[in-house]
Amino acid sequence: MAAEPIYLDHHATTPVDPRVLEAMEPYWRRDFGNAASRGHLFGWRAEAAVEDARERIAAAIGAEPREIVFTSGATESNNLALLGAARARRRGHVVTVATEHKAVLDPVRALEREGFRVTRLPVEADGLLELPRLEEALADDTVLVSVMAANNEIGVLQPVQEAAGLCRERGIPLHSDAAQALGKIPLDLAEWPADLVSATAHKLYGPKGVGFLFVRNRRPRVRIAPLFHGGGHERGLRSGTLPVPLVAGMARAVELAVAEREADAVRMGALRDRLRARLEAELPGVHVHGDLVRRLPGNLNCGFEGVDGEKLLLALPRLAVSTGSACTSASPEPSHVLAALGVPEALARASLRFGVGRETTGAQIEAAADQVVAAVASLRGEAR
Numbered sequence: 001m002a003a004e005p006i007y008l009d010h011h012a013t014t015p016v017d018p019r020v021l022e023a024m025e026p027y028w029r030r031d032f033g034n035a036a037s038r039g040h041l042f043g044w045r046a047e048a049a050v051e052d053a054r055e056r057i058a059a060a061i062g063a064e065p066r067e068i069v070f071t072s073g074a075t076e077s078n079n080l081a082l083l084g085a086a087r088a089r090r091r092g093h094v095v096t097v098a099t100e101h102k103a104v105l106d107p108v109r110a111l112e113r114e115g116f117r118v119t120r121l122p123v124e125a126d127g128l129l130e131l132p133r134l135e136e137a138l139a140d141d142t143v144l145v146s147v148m149a150a151n152n153e154i155g156v157l158q159p160v161q162e163a164a165g166l167c168r169e170r171g172i173p174l175h176s177d178a179a180q181a182l183g184k185i186p187l188d189l190a191e192w193p194a195d196l197v198s199a200t201a202h203k204l205y206g207p208k209g210v211g212f213l214f215v216r217n218r219r220p221r222v223r224i225a226p227l228f229h230g231g232g233h234e235r236g237l238r239s240g241t242l243p244v245p246l247v248a249g250m251a252r253a254v255e256l257a258v259a260e261r262e263a264d265a266v267r268m269g270a271l272r273d274r275l276r277a278r279l280e281a282e283l284p285g286v287h288v289h290g291d292l293v294r295r296l297p298g299n300l301n302c303g304f305e306g307v308d309g310e311k312l313l314l315a316l317p318r319l320a321v322s323t324g325s326a327c328t329s330a331s332p333e334p335s336h337v338l339a340a341l342g343v344p345e346a347l348a349r350a351s352l353r354f355g356v357g358r359e360t361t362g363a364q365i366e367a368a369a370d371q372v373v374a375a376v377a378s379l380r381g382e383a384r
């Protein structure tokens with residue numbers, strides 16, 4: 001059997017950590033109850049597991065347990081935050097950033113169709129949002145601002161804390177999509193003035209299909225119109241039977257990611273830097289996209305001049321990487337993120353996103369660099 005390709009696509013998803021799998025195990029069969037069953041032991045046990053998970057997630061991120069609303073993942077959390085908070089206000093102005101994930105941009109477009117006024121802020125060539133642009137955009141009728149914490153394609157870290165401060169001074173709620181950031185950068189919601197924060201378990205070695213929305217408990221609390229009706233679970237914000245094993249797994253995954261964050265960051269950052277150093281030393285015409293300092297430790301995104309984008313991926317069958325974001329790769333358009341940075345279309349198409357993970361080894365990075373150098377050189381018609 002041929003060897004598995006090297007997995008360097010950890011922004012798309014991550015494998016479940018064995019410790020997470022272990023934490024989920026009791027809730028598939030032994031303690032399988034419905035957390036909303038109030039009349040018997042099976043339900044009580046499931047409810048206890050859910051509340052224990054809520055407390056542990058809250059403790060790991062500086063939140064209160066009642067500020068955590070369980071969802072199916074960051075797409076749902078973003079939709080609940082954006083559609084929910086805007087619709088509760090009925091009309092007004094919504095501000096977001098051009099490089100957000102589609103799970104933010106698409107609900108914002110839906111709000112625009114419903115009559116909300118929308119501003120999509122541009123970013124600079126390094127992918128970062130300049131705060132004065134946000135400040136200028138805020139208006140008397142602004143009802144919500146959404147700025148992601150870490151970009152899923154180029155890994156840059158937006159100044160969310162400062163943006164949230166600006167919004168708070170004006171009484172405007174700020175939402176942040178932290179799907180790529182939680183467990184990767186310091187994130188203490190006791191310090192962050194954001195009101196709504198989205199997260200998902202499968203980006204941090206937890207299971208797919210579960211996430212949460214942090215809804216700050218302050219006066220006045222941000223009002224949210226629920227997306228689903230029925231049952232009144234999660235304080236009426238998200239009806240639906242909770243997936244107890246997934247919730248328990250997510251709590252363990254969040255705890256581990258937060259506890260091991262610093263050590264993981266140092267190791268993954270060194271591997272990412274090694275990959276970048278080799279590509280830049282061994283190939284001319286390599287363009288790294290996005291700021292290099294304010295960046296996720298495991299992210300590298302670079303374009304290779306003079307190479308056809310489609311042929312590049314085909315020339316790398318032993319490497320699991322992506323061009324643009326996995327969630328948009330079904331559509332043939334070049335990445336909207338790279339376009340927002342002003343990257344020319346041909347270079348954007350000839351760009352690869354590398355995502356180093358917890359289990360990535362030095363040997364895998366060397367092998368990946370060998371493969372990319374050989375593929376680019378061969379597509380450029382150079383013998384190596």
Ligand SMILES: Cc1ncc(COP(=O)(O)O)c(C=O)c1O
Pocket residue numbers: 011012072073074075076101103148150151152177179180199200201211327
């Ligand atoms: C920044 C960002 N937001 C949202 C999502 C969607 O998350 P989920 O897969 O949990 O719906 C992703 C995942 O691709 C992401 O990277």
